[in-house]
Amino acid sequence: MANKYVTDQARQQIGKVTESRTHEVERGAIRRFADAIGDPNPLFNSEHDARKSRFGGMIAPPTFCRSLGMAIPDIKLDMPTARGLDGGSDWEYLVPIRPGDRITVQSKLVDLREAAGRLGPMVFTTVETTYTNQFGEVCAIQRSTGIRY
DSSP, X not given: OOOSSSOHHHHTTTTOBOOOEEEEOOHHHHHHHHHHTTOOOHHHHOHHHHTTSTTSSXXXXXXXXXXXXXXXXXXXXXXXXXXXXXXXXXXXXXXOOOTTOEEEEEEEEEEEEEEEETTEEEEEEEEEEEEEOTTSOEEEEEEEEEEEO
């Protein structure tokens, strides 16, 4: 099947980067997030207990990045419908997020491909989102797949 929607012009959008957003991480936000996901781990809930850990203090649960949001690049495709699915995410965790950190979130379109589906052509987008602290250390990388059909 020849690509109908992922044309050379559409492929020129690969590498497109969103505007970055910065969030201040508060200790209370970490505790509320841990409570919301039902995780009683003292690393996420008790500064006193967390100081005895190898981290030397409270850190955010790995999935805390979800609460910081993800900017999605505006990808222009000449598709007649706007149906879409979340194709899942892969996460890489590098540096713990701590109370007081300023986390900058930025996303980039890294892949765009088309395949034949039961209902017609499907376009798969891969967006890579980085979560970087105020020291320039990448804390986490999220690679998300979106499916349009």
